[in-house]
Amino acid sequence: MSTIPYKIYLEESEMPKYWYNLRADMKKKPAPLLNPGTHQPMTPAELSGVFCDELVKQELDNDTREYPIPEEILSFYRMYRPSPLVRAYCLEEKLKTPAKIYYKFEGNNTSGSHKLNSAVAQAYYAKKQGLKGVTTETGAGQWGTALSMACSYFGLDCKVYMVKVSYEQKPFRREVMRVYGASVTPSPSDTTQVGRKILAEHPGTTGSLGCAISEAVEVAVSNPGYRYVLGSVLNQVLLHQSVIGVETKIAMDKYGIKPDIIIGCAGGGSNLGGLIAPFMGEKLRGEADYRIIAVEPASCPSLTRGVYAYDFCDTGMVCPLAKMYTLGSDFIPAPNHAGGLRYHGMSPILSELYDQGMLEAVSVPQTSVFDAAETFARVEGILPAPESSHAIKVALDEAIKCRETGEEKTIVFGLTGTGYFDLVAYEKYHNGQMDDYIPTDEELARFAAKLPKI
Amino acid sequence: MSTIPYKIYLEESEMPKYWYNLRADMKKKPAPLLNPGTHQPMTPAELSGVFCDELVKQELDNDTREYPIPEEILSFYRMYRPSPLVRAYCLEEKLKTPAKIYYKFEGNNTSGSHKLNSAVAQAYYAKKQGLKGVTTETGAGQWGTALSMACSYFGLDCKVYMVKVSYEQKPFRREVMRVYGASVTPSPSDTTQVGRKILAEHPGTTGSLGCAISEAVEVAVSNPGYRYVLGSVLNQVLLHQSVIGVETKIAMDKYGIKPDIIIGCAGGGSNLGGLIAPFMGEKLRGEADYRIIAVEPASCPSLTRGVYAYDFCDTGMVCPLAKMYTLGSDFIPAPNHAGGLRYHGMSPILSELYDQGMLEAVSVPQTSVFDAAETFARVEGILPAPESSHAIKVALDEAIKCRETGEEKTIVFGLTGTGYFDLVAYEKYHNGQMDDYIPTDEELARFAAKLPKI
Numbered sequence: 069m070s071t072i073p074y075k076i077y078l079e080e081s082e083m084p085k086y087w088y089n090l091r092a093d094m095k096k097k098p099a100p101l102l103n104p105g106t107h108q109p110m111t112p113a114e115l116s117g118v119f120c121d122e123l124v125k126q127e128l129d130n131d132t133r134e135y136p137i138p139e140e141i142l143s144f145y146r147m148y149r150p151s152p153l154v155r156a157y158c159l160e161e162k163l164k165t166p167a168k169i170y171y172k173f174e175g176n177n178t179s180g181s182h183k184l185n186s187a188v189a190q191a192y193y194a195k196k197q198g199l200k201g202v203t204t205e206t207g208a209g210q211w212g213t214a215l216s217m218a219c220s221y222f223g224l225d226c227k228v229y230m231v232k233v234s235y236e237q238k239p240f241r242r243e244v245m246r247v248y249g250a251s252v253t254p255s256p257s258d259t260t261q262v263g264r265k266i267l268a269e270h271p272g273t274t275g276s277l278g279c280a281i282s283e284a285v286e287v288a289v290s291n292p293g294y295r296y297v298l299g300s301v302l303n304q305v306l307l308h309q310s311v312i313g314v315e316t317k318i319a320m321d322k323y324g325i326k327p328d329i330i331i332g333c334a335g336g337g338s339n340l341g342g343l344i345a346p347f348m349g350e351k352l353r354g355e356a357d358y359r360i361i362a363v364e365p366a367s368c369p370s371l372t373r374g375v376y377a378y379d380f381c382d383t384g385m386v387c388p389l390a391k392m393y394t395l396g397s398d399f400i401p402a403p404n405h406a407g408g409l410r411y412h413g414m415s416p417i418l419s420e421l422y423d424q425g426m427l428e429a430v431s432v433p434q435t436s437v438f439d440a441a442e443t444f445a446r447v448e449g450i451l452p453a454p455e456s457s458h459a460i461k462v463a464l465d466e467a468i469k470c471r472e473t474g475e476e477k478t479i480v481f482g483l484t485g486t487g488y489f490d491l492v493a494y495e496k497y498h499n500g501q502m503d504d505y506i507p508t509d510e511e512l513a514r515f516a517a518k519l520p521k522i
Numbered sequence: 523m524s525t526i527p528y529k530i531y532l533e534e535s536e537m538p539k540y541w542y543n544l545r546a547d548m549k550k551k552p553a554p555l556l557n558p559g560t561h562q563p564m565t566p567a568e569l570s571g572v573f574c575d576e577l578v579k580q581e582l583d584n585d586t587r588e589y590p591i592p593e594e595i596l597s598f599y600r601m602y603r604p605s606p607l608v609r610a611y612c613l614e615e616k617l618k619t620p621a622k623i624y625y626k627f628e629g630n631n632t633s634g635s636h637k638l639n640s641a642v643a644q645a646y647y648a649k650k651q652g653l654k655g656v657t658t659e660t661g662a663g664q665w666g667t668a669l670s671m672a673c674s675y676f677g678l679d680c681k682v683y684m685v686k687v688s689y690e691q692k693p694f695r696r697e698v699m700r701v702y703g704a705s706v707t708p709s710p711s712d713t714t715q716v717g718r719k720i721l722a723e724h725p726g727t728t729g730s731l732g733c734a735i736s737e738a739v740e741v742a743v744s745n746p747g748y749r750y751v752l753g754s755v756l757n758q759v760l761l762h763q764s765v766i767g768v769e770t771k772i773a774m775d776k777y778g779i780k781p782d783i784i785i786g787c788a789g790g791g792s793n794l795g796g797l798i799a800p801f802m803g804e805k806l807r808g809e810a811d812y813r814i815i816a817v818e819p820a821s822c823p824s825l826t827r828g829v830y831a832y833d834f835c836d837t838g839m840v841c842p843l844a845k846m847y848t849l850g851s852d853f854i855p856a857p858n859h860a861g862g863l864r865y866h867g868m869s870p871i872l873s874e875l876y877d878q879g880m881l882e883a884v885s886v887p888q889t890s891v892f893d894a895a896e897t898f899a900r901v902e903g904i905l906p907a908p909e910s911s912h913a914i915k916v917a918l919d920e921a922i923k924c925r926e927t928g929e930e931k932t933i934v935f936g937l938t939g940t941g942y943f944d945l946v947a948y949e950k951y952h953n954g955q956m957d958d959y960i961p962t963d964e965e966l967a968r969f970a971a972k973l974p975k976i
Contacts, residue, residue, distance in 0.1 A: 074534065146529070147528060147902065221903075239945070244905060246952050247895075249900065449631060449675075451632040488943070495697045
C-alpha cells in the first residue's frame with residue numbers, strides 16, 4: 069500500500085484562489101470571434117448585448133494570466149469543492165497494471181458534473197451587473213441544471229429552453245431545474261418569434277438544440293436586464309473550468325505526483341480545457357512535458373475528422389463565428405448515439421493547441437465506452453456519465469499498454485460526472501440495442517462543404 | 523466567518539477502525555428475536571440457515587462494545603468514505619438563525635445513500651464464509667443497488683427480488699443493479715414456489731414488499747451456498763451503520779463541536795441508529811446529554827402512534843418475531859405516500875431506547891417534508907432524498923425556534939441520501955398532486971388488533 073490516500077481532498081485553505089488563463093501562455097493565440105455579418109472581429113460593444121460585461125472582458129482577454137476568483141464564487145465553490153482526486157487502486161488491481169491511475173471526480177454535486185464551476189461564475193457576474201436574469205438552452209439538461217442551481221443561489225431569474233423531445237422524454241432533470249426555481253420551456257415554444265415561426269412551419273417538430281439556442285438568444289436580447297449564457301466552447305468557460313486543473317495540480321504537487329499522461333473527454337471542450345490548463349501552461353512555457361489526450365466519440369469526431377475553419381457556434385447561425393475544428397454547424401450525430409459530447413465544433417483554444425500539435429486526439433466507438441464504464445463502475449463504485457466514460461476508455465487502454473510494457477506511468481483523467489440521468493442509455497447497452505454508427509467520409513464532406521466562406 | 527470549514531473530511535488515518543455496538547451500553551437490552559412457531563428466542567443454529575454465521579453472532583451479541591472493522595471492509599469504505607460533515611453556513615444565513623447547523627452527508631456514492639455501509643459488511647462476511655451469493659428484496663431499489671455494488675466488489679452472486687410495479691415503473695435503479703451484475707427479478711415471479719402460488723391466485727398482481735421478501739428468503743434457504751440479507755431494522759445493520767456516528771463524533775471532537783440536538787429520519791432505523799450510536803452511548807453511560815429526535819412520516823407513524831409489541835418483520839410472516847414499535851406487519855402507507863420510510867415497524871434497539879425515554883419522536887406530513895427539501899436544495903446545493911428530508915424538516919423547525927429564542931444551539935442531522943431517483947415524487951409535489959393523508963385511529967387499531975398474541 070502506497071502512502072497516497074484513496075482520495076485526496078485539499079483543505080479549504082489550499083483550494084485555488086484564482087483561475088488560470090491558458091491563453092496568456094500561448095504564443096499563437098486562438099483566432100478571434102468574428103461578426104457573422106461583417107466578418108470583422110467582434111468588439112466588446114457588440115458582445116455586451118449578448119453576454120454580461122465582465123464575461124465579455126474575460127472572453128477577449130488573451131493576456132491576463134491569473135484571474136482572482138471573487139469571494140462570493142469561492143464561497144459557492146466551498147459548498148461542493150474541493151472535488152476529490154482519487155487514486156484508482158481498485159482499478160489498477162483489476163487491470164493488473166503497474167500504471168498509477170488517478171481521476172479528478174467532478175460529479176459530487178447535484179448538477180452531476182463540472183458544469184457548475186462555470187455556471188456559478190456566469191450567474192455571479194450577471195448578478196453583479198444588476199441584471200434580472202439569464203437565458204440558456206439545454207438538451208438533456210445537465211447545463212440547465214447547473215445554471216438553475218447557480219441562479220437560485222444568487223437570486224437571479226433563469227429561463228431555460230429545453231429541446232422539446234428531451235423535455236417530454238427526460239422529465240427528471242427538468243424537475244431538478246424546477247426545484248431550483250428555473251422556468252423550463254419546451255422548445256420550440258410560442259414565447260418567441262423564432263419559436264412561433266418554426267411551429268407554424270413544422271407543427272409536429274420535437275425541437276433541436278439549434279432552435280433552443282435561437283429562442284434563448286432572442287429572449288436575452290429582447291428583454292432588458294437579461295443576457296444569454298453558454299456552458300462550453302467559449303474562452304470564458306475554459307477560464308472558469310481551470311479550477312479543475314489548478315486544484316488537481318495543487319493536490320498532485322502536495323503528494324509529489326507527476327503525471328505522464330492526462331486524458332479528458334471532449335465535446336465542446338469545457339472539461340478538457342479546464343483539467344489540462346496548468347499542465348498545458350507548463351508545456352507551453354517549456355517547463356514540463358506531458359502527453360495530453362482528448363477523447364471524442366467516433367460518431368461526432370470534430371478534432372480527429374473535422375476541419376479547422378471559421379464556423380457558427382450554433383445550429384441557428386445567430387452567434388458569432390469561431391475558428392475551430394468543426395464538422396459543420398448543422399452536423400448532428402446519428403440518432404442512436406447515446407454517449408453525449410454531441411457538439412459539432414470544439415473550443416477555439418483547444419482547436420488552436422491541437423493545430424499546434426500540443427495535444428493528441430482519439431475517437432472511440434460508443435459500445436467500447438459503455439464497456440469501459442461498466443468495468444470502472446464495478447471496481448471503483450461510481451456510475452460514470454457516458455461523456456466521462458470516453459476518458460475512462462482511453463485511460464484503460466493506456467494502463468493496459470503499461471501492463472504489456474511494464475512501464476509505471478502515472479495516468480490522470482477527468483471523471484466529469486455521474487450517470488444517474490443516463491440510465492436509458494445504459495439500458496440500451498444492456499439490451500444490446502446500441503450500435504456504433506460512424507459517419508462516412510462522404511457524409512462529413514457534405515457538411516464541411518456548407519462551412520461559411522471566410 | 524468561523525474557522526470551521528464548510529465541509530469536514532477526515533484524513534484516511536482518522537477514519538473509524540471499529541463499529542460501536544450500542545447494546546453493550548444498554549442496561550436493559552432489546553428483546554430477543556423469537557421463533558415464530560415456538561415463540562422461544564431464536565438460537566444461532568436457527569438463524570444460521572437464513573443469515574451467514576458472523577452476522578448471526580453480531581445479531582445476538584449484546585455485550586461486545588467495539589467490533590474491529592475488517593481490513594477488506596475498511597478498504598471498500600475508503601472508496602467512498604469518509605463522508606463529509608457539512609456546516610450549513612448557507613442554510614443558517616437563509617434562516618437568519620443563531621443556531622449552528624451541521625449535517626452528515628451519506629449520499630456521495632452510487633447507491634445514493636448510507637445503505638452501502640452495511641451492504642459491504644454483509645457481502646464481505648458472506649464471501650468469507652465461502653458462500654456463492656446472497657438474496658434480498660428491494661422496493662424502489664436503494665438497498666438492492668447498494669447490495670449489488672458490494673457483491674460485485676467481492677465477486678458474489680446477487681439475486682434481487684424487486685416489487686414488480688417498481689421494476690416496471692422505476693427502471694433506472696434496476697439498470698444500476700444490472701451495471702453491477704446483479705440479477706433482478708420482478709416479484710412475484712415463477713422462479714419460486716411462493717411466487718407461482720401468488721401468481722396463480724392473483725394473476726394481475728403488481729407485487730408487494732412482503733411477497734418479494736418471501737421469494738428472496740425461499741431462494742436463500744433452498745439453494746446451497748446462499749443466504750438472505752436485509753438492509754435495515756436488524757441489530758447487525760445498526761452495528762455496521764455506527765460508522766456514520768463514530769465518524770461524525772471524531773470529526774466533531776477534532777473541531778471541538780458539541781451537538782445539542784441530533785436528528786435523523788427513521789424508517790426501519792438503520793440511519794438513525796447508526797448516526798446516534800456513540801452519542802447515545804455517552805448518554806447511556808451518563809457522560810453527556812443530547813436531545814435525540816427520530817422523524818417519521820405522518821402516514822407511517824410507527825414510533826409516535828404504533829404499539830410496542832412482538833410482530834413479524836415482514837409482511838409474509840416468514841421471518842422471526844421482533845419486539846418493536848409497530849403498526850402491524852400488513853400495514854401499508856396510503857398510495858399517495860411518496861416520501862419513503864414506509865416500514866411498518868422500527869429497529870428493536872431504537873424501539874427499546876424510545877420506550878426508555880432516551881429519544882424523542884415526531885411525525886411530519888409529506889408536503890412539509892418536500893417544502894423543507896426544496897428550501898434546503900436551493901441554498902445548500904444538494905437535492906435531498908425524500909427520506910432524508912424528514913430530518914431536514916425538523917432541523918429547520920429547531921433552527922427557527924433558535925431564531926425566536928436567540929439560542930445558539932448546535933444541531934446535527936443525518937442527510938442520508940440524494941433524490942436523483944425520486945423525481946417522480948418531486949414532480950407530484952411541483953404539480954400539487956401530493957396530499958397529506960394520515961391514517962385514522964380506527965385504521966391503526968384495526969391493524970394493531972391483528973398483531974400476534976405473544
